[in-house]
Amino acid sequence: MTVTPTTTESSSAPAPSSPIRGRSRRRGDQVFSTLSMLAGILVLAIMAGIAIFLIIKAIPALRVNTANFLTTSAWLPDNTPSVFGIAALAFGTVVSSLIALLLAVPVGYGVALALAHYAPKRIAAALAFVVDLLAAVPSIIFGLWGLAWLMPRTEGLFAWLDTHLGFIPIFHNTLGVYSRSLALAGIVLAIMILPTVSAISREVFVQAPPAHIEASLALGATRWEMVRMAVLPFSKPGMISAAMLGLGRALGETIAVALVLSATFQINWHLTEPGGNTFAANIALKFNEAGINGQGALIAAGLVLFVLTLVVNVVARLVIARRAEFSGAN
């Protein structure tokens, strides 16, 4: 804007040796800038604190554990000898989250496309509000609703899958009971992460360069061809990280999963049978009845969950950050 050689950068404080100002910086300025910097440091401290405290409090329980922490399914930390492992928890967490991802990602992209490039403005605004509202529904209500409304309505579907596709192990059901399963938890999680996926992918879809969009339409592309050739290639990193952030949310979701699952500590590939468990749900269900070792074991499970979601989130952010740099160069 200005062509004066002096910098207009608002962030650069005048150099202390400036001949006009002298050395004295105003005290209010100093206090306020230090305060705001401390708040920033607090964020880093909290993240570090989470890792440190979880590690410290998990170690004693891990020490007395007589089983392999990674490959054991049983969860009996308060027994003597103490036996617990995360195999079943990891299985349930990953499987339910993957089901959620499988269902929510295509729908989420579709909603985002409708919001960004298909629906008229008025309808798009209303739909966006509805999706935001879905994101605001507390997870305990998702759990309660999942049990009372969704579960009876999915039992028929799961029974149908069992009779017609039962030769595939994941659809097979040996019990004839189709309630409180990992598959149901996956569907509830899918609904919960749908707003995350659609909000973030919408953000990248609307950023697609208008020049590309108009050029492809001018060349006679249909709307879908425009989306496929101008919007999607540009948005790919954003779409990937939208899916990953959704995955991160699904991995850590606690209460809704704890309510719809009937917790067991087994790895069961028959996904429509009752049972299964996840890291987060197990902590919520077991924490208040656990002894010293039991709490330590749950804290260890929480640590694994923390690391898992941290990795997923960091990768997602790095993917989207790379895209930001790329588009900034244009």
Place this chain on the structure above:
Amino acid sequence: MATTTQSPTGQAPHDALAGGQLPRWAPWACAAGAALAAVALIAVLPVDGRAQTLLLALLLYVGSQTAWSFAVEGRRHAVDRLATTLVYAAGVVALVPLVAILATTIVQGLKVFDVYFLTHSMRNVSPLRPGGGAYHAIIGTLEVVGIAAAIGIPIGLLVAIYLVEYGSGKRLARWVTFFVDVMTGIPSIVSGLFIYTGLILTLGWERTGFAGALSLTILMIPVMVRSTEEMLKLVPNELRESAYALGVPKYKTILRVVVPTALPGIITGAMLAVARITGETAPLLLTMFISASINFNAFTGPQATLPTFIWDQIARGTPASLDRAWAGALTLILIVVILNLMARLFGRAFRVK
């Protein structure tokens, strides 16, 4: 360039360049045909049910429209129609759960939702008996969320001010930005575990409303930072520069010029952040436990909040307690939806131009 393209005139007779086109009423015809066919087929097929009929009708609609378009308009337009249908279908699919959740909560919740429910606690109420209410949980929710907001909003504001006004370009600020983003993804139960291990196990605190509030603060800060940051970035630099030119110190510029300009947006963000933590259950189960009685003091003894009240009532599993759980859910959803609506309306009314 030499060949004329005569699309906008619309009335142009069939020419060699433009292919065939389905009439405007084609989608409606397909929909009506599909619905009729589905109803007819359901009558003879060995399946029944509203959901199945609807699904069959949808499949028939998509199939018939795509086939017709393929025959008349060619492959490209058929694919385009298919994609459009699927995109809109995704929008409808997203609506279904929200409508179902709201409807179920209202219908089930209204059974015992009344003034008595809102003004009585669960003290000495047997799980088997009707009666009792969520008064203690509403008090707990207000106090805990209030404390969390009182701590989380200023911290979030300060972090955002640091990132936008002081830190831009600095390495520390880049780290903070990155970890604020990562912090939004922390599972809520992990923040509860952190407060439990850090304050309750290590420092020997009681499980109180205050500890619960701190665990909510951790969840609130990143949301608050992100929304405030966006708002502060929208404040034009000219405002800052005019203030500096008048000799106003930087902190006063921020407090008297930048923040007031962005205030409506900041308040909207704060309300959405508050709405988010109001519904949190998991961290509170670890850090403040559950109580059936009224406890006004957030610094001693356990308190209930609406989400933990619902959790507790579901765990009892009796018809009476499930009714109470639904009424609690209705109360909670009312608070959250009202907060959301207020935030949107407020944001719209005072939008920065």
